[in-house]
Amino acid sequence: MSEQFELVAEVRSDVGKGASRRLRRLEDKVPAIIYGGGQEPQNIVLEHRTVSKALKNTAIYSHILHVVVDGKKHKVVLKALQRHPFKPVIMHMDFLRVTGNEKLHMNVPLHFANEATSPGVMDGGIVSHNMHHVEIICKPADLPEFIEVDLGTLEMHGVLHLSQLTLPKGVELVAHQHGDDPAVASIHMPRVSKADIEAETPVVEVLAEGEAAPVAESTPPVAE
Missing domain, CATH: 2.170.120.20 (Ribosomal protein L25, C-terminal domain)
Known part of the structure; x- marks a missing residue:
């Protein structure tokens, strides 16, 4: 895989829905979590602008990423992404740790x-x-x-x-x-x-019973 993705994050100690709303609204940050790999889950926060830019590259969804938290690099994959239903806002991200040869x-x-x-x-x-x-x-x-x-x-x-x-x-x-x-x-x-069929179907004029067909007008011959 040629693409390299690295995101810088901070440890998040203030958790809960209220804290997450404050992060998004007041600090323009994205709450996230790193879990798996036989270690304790770690709550983190990322810059919304940086994450939005990274997500424009669709390769990020199927690549191994590096999330740097307090100088420590975590090898992860993006497992879940929650977006706002109608605003361009990323609500939450889940990262799964990648360890050794454990299958994904x-x-x-x-x-x-x-x-x-x-x-x-x-x-x-x-x-x-x-x-x-x-x-x-x-x-x-x-x-x-x-x-x-x-x-x-x-x-x-x-x-x-x-x-x-x-x-x-x-x-x-x-x-x-x-x-x-x-x-x-x-x-x-x-x-x-149906409209295409009707448009291609020739229109046939049906005469009423007993009605004579119209005769083409002709110019009478001029007497010599």
Whole structure:
């Protein structure tokens, strides 16, 4: 993984909902917690501006991060992120410690490749993405930034299932452990709306019974 993420935090001794609200409103900071790894949970606080900037890079969600607390560097992954329902405010963050070769359960994004050149799209079909993330299990050293979904051979009306993905070394799918094999993507013909059908249907004038068809007007011949 080429990306490197490091966040600087402070120990937070004042906990509780009221304290968290004060941090967000008065100090523009984000309350968070570091837990796991056989150690006691640690309440911390981060600068909201710094966190917001870091989160603009979507790779942060599937990378090992370093959170520096009072000069001590913690190796973690972001496990939960709580946002305000309608304000651009980060409410809380959960970080899980990464220790040794202990396997991680993570959600990583799917990146779709070769859509435009797939046989189904070349024949006029459109792609439906049934999944955008997938839950995996792997050791920290094997954590991928994303998993590629190659649609280069998908035909019209074809469906690509989870079992057909090429996984990086050391990566397992949680769904497979439960015997699930959901559809990841499919290609189908575009839907035709009723309005489109009506627009393309020629209008035929039906005459009432006994009504003569109109005769085209003609110019009478000029007598010589």
